[in-house]
Amino acid sequence: MENFSVLTGIAAPMPMVNVDTDMMMPKQFLKTIKRTGLGISVFYDMRYDENEAERPEFILNQDAFRNSKILLAGKNFGCGSSREHAPWGLLDFGFRCVIAPSFADIFYNNCFKNGILCITLPEAQVEALTVQADGSDFSVDLENMQITAPDGSVTPFELDATRRHNLLNGLDDIALTLQHVGKIKAFEAKQQASQPWLYT
Amino acid sequence: MAQPSTLYDKLWDSHVVHKDEDGASLIYIDLHLTHEVTTPQAYEGLRLSQRKLHRTDKTIAVPDHNVPSTPDRLEKIEDPESRLQLETLKQNSDDFGVEYIPMGDIRQGIVHIIGPEQGLTQPGKTIVCGDSHTATHGAFGALAFGIGTSDVEHTLATQTLSMQKSKNMLVRVDGKLPVGTTSKDLIMAIIGRIGTAGGTGHVIEYQGDAFTALSMEGRMTVCNMTIEGGARAGLIAPDEKTFEYLKGKPRAPKSDAWEAAVKYWQTLNTDEGATFDKEVVINAEEIIPHVTWGTSPEDVLPITSLVPNPDDFDDPNKKSGIGRSLKYMGLEAGEALDGVPVDKVFIGSCTNGRIEDLRAAAEVLKGRKVVDSVEMLVVPGSGLVKYQAEEEGLDEIFLAAGAQWREPSCSMCLGMNPDILQPGERCASTSNRNFEGRQGRGGRTHLVSPEMAAAAAITGHLTDVRKVVSS
Numbered sequence: 025m026e027n028f029s030v031l032t033g034i035a036a037p038m039p040m041v042n043v044d045t046d047m048m049m050p051k052q053f054l055k056t057i058k059r060t061g062l063g064i065s066v067f068y069d070m071r072y073d074e075n076e077a078e079r080p081e082f083i084l085n086q087d088a089f090r091n092s093k094i095l096l097a098g099k100n101f102g103c104g105s106s107r108e109h110a111p112w113g114l115l116d117f118g119f120r121c122v123i124a125p126s127f128a129d130i131f132y133n134n135c136f137k138n139g140i141l142c143i144t145l146p147e148a149q150v151e152a153l154t155v156q157a158d159g160s161d162f163s164v165d166l167e168n169m170q171i172t173a174p175d176g177s178v179t180p181f182e183l184d185a186t187r188r189h190n191l192l193n194g195l196d197d198i199a200l201t202l203q204h205v206g207k208i209k210a211f212e213a214k215q216q217a218s219q220p221w222l223y224t
Numbered sequence: 225m226a227q228p229s230t231l232y233d234k235l236w237d238s239h240v241v242h243k244d245e246d247g248a249s250l251i252y253i254d255l256h257l258t259h260e261v262t263t264p265q266a267y268e269g270l271r272l273s274q275r276k277l278h279r280t281d282k283t284i285a286v287p288d289h290n291v292p293s294t295p296d297r298l299e300k301i302e303d304p305e306s307r308l309q310l311e312t313l314k315q316n317s318d319d320f321g322v323e324y325i326p327m328g329d330i331r332q333g334i335v336h337i338i339g340p341e342q343g344l345t346q347p348g349k350t351i352v353c354g355d356s357h358t359a360t361h362g363a364f365g366a367l368a369f370g371i372g373t374s375d376v377e378h379t380l381a382t383q384t385l386s387m388q389k390s391k392n393m394l395v396r397v398d399g400k401l402p403v404g405t406t407s408k409d410l411i412m413a414i415i416g417r418i419g420t421a422g423g424t425g426h427v428i429e430y431q432g433d434a435f436t437a438l439s440m441e442g443r444m445t446v447c448n449m450t451i452e453g454g455a456r457a458g459l460i461a462p463d464e465k466t467f468e469y470l471k472g473k474p475r476a477p478k479s480d481a482w483e484a485a486v487k488y489w490q491t492l493n494t495d496e497g498a499t500f501d502k503e504v505v506i507n508a509e510e511i512i513p514h515v516t517w518g519t520s521p522e523d524v525l526p527i528t529s530l531v532p533n534p535d536d537f538d539d540p541n542k543k544s545g546i547g548r549s550l551k552y553m554g555l556e557a558g559e560a561l562d563g564v565p566v567d568k569v570f571i572g573s574c575t576n577g578r579i580e581d582l583r584a585a586a587e588v589l590k591g592r593k594v595v596d597s598v599e600m601l602v603v604p605g606s607g608l609v610k611y612q613a614e615e616e617g618l619d620e621i622f623l624a625a626g627a628q629w630r631e632p633s634c635s636m637c638l639g640m641n642p643d644i645l646q647p648g649e650r651c652a653s654t655s656n657r658n659f660e661g662r663q664g665r666g667g668r669t670h671l672v673s674p675e676m677a678a679a680a681a682i683t684g685h686l687t688d689v690r691k692v693v694s695s
C-alpha cells in the first residue's frame with residue numbers, strides 16, 4: 025500500500041447524501057477479477073448517459089475536476105454493499121482522500137485498506153470547504169492532521185492513531201497481524217478446549 | 225460481581241486474541257463464508273505475497289451472485305465475465321484447500337441461506353463474509369458482519385480481523401404484530417424509523433416479544449436488513465427455537481457435543497442491568513404492511529400512505545433528495561401507493577428466499593392468477609429450499625398461477641446474472657435494496673414482503689395484501 029503524507033490536489037464537490045456503493049460501482053463492474061481499471065467506471069450512471077457518452081453536468085466530467093484527488097462528499101457516504109470495487113474505483117480514478125460529514129462503516133474501513141484517507145468533519149465545515157472547491161488545489165496533511173483550503177485557511181481533523189500510523193507508513197495489515205501468530209494459535213488451543221464442537 | 229454485559233459484549237470479549245494500546249483488537253473468526261464476487265482479488269493478494277490460509281477448516285465457498293437461475297445453468301453461462309468469476313472461485317478454493325459447494329449440488333444457494341441450512345451458523349460464533357448481508361446470521365446470536373475484499377484476504381491469511389469495538393444499540397419491539405404484518409414489514413418499519421444511518425457505528429440487538437415470536441426464518445429476515453439501518457451486525461439472543469432449528473443439521477454439533485454447546489449457548493444473552501449506548505422502542509401493534517417508495521430503504525411507508533411531497537419538508541437536502549427519488553421512481557407526490565402498477569414481481573434473495581417465504585407467497589397465490597401484464601419470478605434461495613418447496617407442491621401453485629419457478633441464485637436481487645429490470649420497469653421485490661439501478665439500469669424497485677409481492681402479482685399493482693386475502 026502506498027503511504028500517505030501530504031496530498032495536494034483538486035477537490036471535487038459532490039454534496040449528495042446517502043451516496044451508496046451501488047452508485048459508485050454498479051454491479052456490471054463487479055465481475056472483474058482484478059483491482060485495477062475501475063476508475064473509468066466510477067459513478068457510472070451519473071457520469072455517462074444511456075449511450076455511454078459523458079454527461080457534461082456531472083462534476084467529474086468538467087475539465088476543472090477531471091484530475092481531482094480529493095472528494096468533498098455528503099452525509100452517510102458509501103452506504104450499502106460491502107463491495108471494495110467502490111474504493112478501488114475511486115483510487116483508480118485518482119482519489120486519495122474523501123471528506124464527508126459521515127461515512128458508512130464498511131466503506132470507511134475498505135478505504136483505509138486501500139490507502140484512501142477518509143476524513144469526518146462537521147457538516148458546516150465540509151460545506152465551508154465545498155464553497156472553495158473551484159478547481160484550485162487543497163492540501164491534506166496527515167502528519168499534522170490538517171486541511172489547507174485554497175484561501176489558506178486551515179481546518180484540523182481527527183483520526184484514530186492506528187489508522188493514521190498505518191496510512192502514514194503504508195503498512196500491510198496482514199504482515200502486522202502475522203506478528204501475533206503465536207497468540208492466534210494460543211487462542212485456538214484455548215477455544216478448542218472449552219468449545220470443542222468448533223473444531224470438528 | 226462482574227459488570228453486566230450485553231450479548232454483543234460477550235461475543236466480542238470471547239473472541240479477543242490481542243488488544244493494541246490504542247484500542248484496536250484482533251478478533252478471532254470462527255466461520256468465513258466466501259462467494260465468487262468478493263474473493264478473486266483476495267486470493268490474488270495471497271498469491272502475490274506468497275501466503276497460505278492460516279487454516280482451511282473454517283472457510284467454505286459457494287457460488288451465488290453470478291449463477292443463472294435458468295435450468296440450463298450448468299451447461300451454459302452466457303456472460304464470459306460471470307463464467308470466469310465462477311471458475312476462479314472453484315480454482316482458488318481448490319488451490320488453497322477450501323471446501324467448495326458446486327453449482328450442481330443440492331446444497332448450493334445464496335451464501336447466507338446455506339450457512340444456517342448446513343448448521344454452520346451457530347450461536348456464539350464470529351462469522352464474516354465479503355457481503356454486507358452477512359448480518360443475517362445474527363439471528364442465531366452469532367456476531368456476523370460483512371467485510372470488504374482486503375479483510376477477506378486478512379481473514380484467509382490470519383483467521384482474524386483487526387477492528388474497533390462498535391457501540392451497543394437496542395431496538396425493542398413489544399407487542400404482537402397484527403395479522404398480515406410480517407418480519408419484513410417489521411424491519412422496514414424499524415429502518416423507516418431510525419434511517420439508513422441510524423445504526424452506523426453500532427451493533428443492534430433486537431429484543432421484545434415481536435422478535436421472540438418470529439420463526440428463525442423471520443428472525444433472519446430482520447437481521448439481514450440490519451445493514452440497511454447502517455449497523456454492521458444485528459443480534460437476537462438464541463433460545464429454544466434456535467436450538468430446535470439447528471438440531472440435526474449436517475454441521476451442527478452432535479450427541480455430547482450438542483449438549484455442551486446448548487449449555488454454552490444458553491449463556492448468550494444480555495445480562496439484566498446492562499446498558500446500551502442508544503435505545504429505540506417501537507410498538508408492534510401499530511405496524512401494518514410496508515412498501516418503499518423511493519431509492520433508499522429508509523424511504524418506506526405503510527401501504528395505506530400517499531407518496532410524500534418534497535414541499536412538505538424544510539430541510540433543503542431532504543427536499544431535493546425526495547424530488548430526485550420521485551423523478552427516478554416515476555411517481556407523483558401525493559399519489560396513493562396502493563394502486564401503483566408494477567411490471568415485474570420478484571420473490572427470492574437472502575432476505576426472503578427461504579421456505580417460509582415461499583409458503584407465505586404461495587398461500588396468497590393459491591387458486592389465483594398473476595395478471596397478464598406482470599412477469600413474476602420465484603427464485604428459491606438454495607437447492608434445499610427448492611427441494612422442500614417441491615415436496616410441498618409449492619412449485620405447482622406458482623406455476624399454476626403463471627409465475628416462473630427458477631433455480632437458486634441471487635438473481636434479480638442485484639442482477640449480476642441475466643435476471644434484470646429494463647429501464648423504467650417497476651418491480652415489487654422481496655429483496656433488500658431499492659437503490660437506483662440495483663435491479664438493472666433505470667429499474668424501479670419497491671421493497672415488500674413475500675405476501676405483498678404476491679398480492680401485487682395478482683392485482684397488477686402495489687396493494688395491501690390484507691384486502692386481497694379477505695376478498
Ligand code: SF4
Nearest residue numbers: 357573574634637638
Ligand atoms: S441475495 Fe442479494 S443481498 Fe443477498 S447476497 Fe445475493 S445479491 Fe447480496
